[in-house]
Amino acid sequence: MFASLTNGETSLAVIGLGYVGLPVALELAKHVKVIGFDVKEHRVEQLRQGIDPSGEIADTSFKGRNIVFTSSIEVLRDAAFFIVAVPTPVDDHNVPDLTAIKAASATVGKVLQPGGYVVYESTVYPGCTEEVCLPIIEEVSGLSLGTGFKAGYSPERINPGDKVHTLESVIKVVAGSDEAALHEIAQLYELVVKAGVHRVPSIKVAEAAKVIENTQRDLNIALMNELSLIFDKMGLNTFEVLEAAGTKWNFLKFYPGLVGGHCIGVDPYYLTYKAAELGYSSKVILAGRYINDGMGAHIARKILQHVLLHNGNVKDAKILIMGATFKEDVSDVRNSKVADVVHGLQEYYLRVDVVDPNADSNELQHEYGFSLAQKIDDDYDAVIVAVAHQEYHSCNDDYFAAITKPHALIADIKGVFRNRIHSRMYWSL
Known part of the structure; x- marks a missing residue:
């Protein structure tokens, strides 16, 4: 298979051209013939014009690639190798x-x-590929795994917004349905992953490795969030405590914050779902999810407390939220926990304006029922810097003073402005 791909005898198809599939398709298209398939025709049209709808990939990355973008299943018949x-x-x-x-x-x-x-x-729970996906292929195709076709699993490690840890520079975990499949699949990925591949003995091992990568990170952030809840009651700044603790050589540097997106906030549930199916009820993993999923409501309560203390009428209060995407310097709003903050404030009848230099207002309206404000006013009772976009780092004390009332609170979720706000009250996780 590897030889027929590299000598141009057959094509490879990538199914799904989002933030994972598109980089894979474009990198492989440097070496083999690629068919990029997506069910969203408007996305396909943009890709044909050399535009990444997610804004992650530069226009120049489309040039010189041996790739065809399509939403037609008929075009896929030319492929012999499929990446889902x-x-x-x-x-x-x-x-x-x-x-x-x-x-x-x-x-x-x-x-x-x-x-x-x-x-x-795609990220799944251990066993999903062999128990759910491959039986569908067998049933529809009439082919049997092993004799009719071969399969594998190679979990994505794409980090949106990260220009350092890319497909090329991060080791790729690879598994195959048998030794021959493992060898062919590993060879293919070695064409584009300069960091190399790590071969594992089974598809389930590869699935499990992926799902615990983000589960581990989720739990570590949950610990930081719980610490922030405790330190807040003590009147301590969590970032100052972590900075001090971080001077020890073996202290792991994680920080509190809103945990959204389609990896860290999602993958642990795949593991706990499978565990429950097997009769085991997760304690630690679900406890971490509980803490992280509750941080939006916690932030909203802190803002409400401030308003009650410093503004006579809650319904007259105005709150500005800076940042709406699920993380800094990306345009993706899927599973953004900023929405939890917005909805939490709106439950208390507070007026909320949301701004973001990267997010799409129509997408926010469709996903969460609110859109971006047309302008920033000068009379906010609180400002929440929810996402640390690079564009916000240049803001200073004078800027926040200019857009807020004298009694306003600057809620700096990621601690970007620590020790830089003097004319207004300051709080962070």
């Missing part, structure tokens, strides 16, 4: 939503030919 990189979110009850990955598996099954390969990059 579709979203795997959770629903409103934090149960894994496998709708997209099941649909992608059925799509591949309709066009898969004998001898083909299918590799999944």
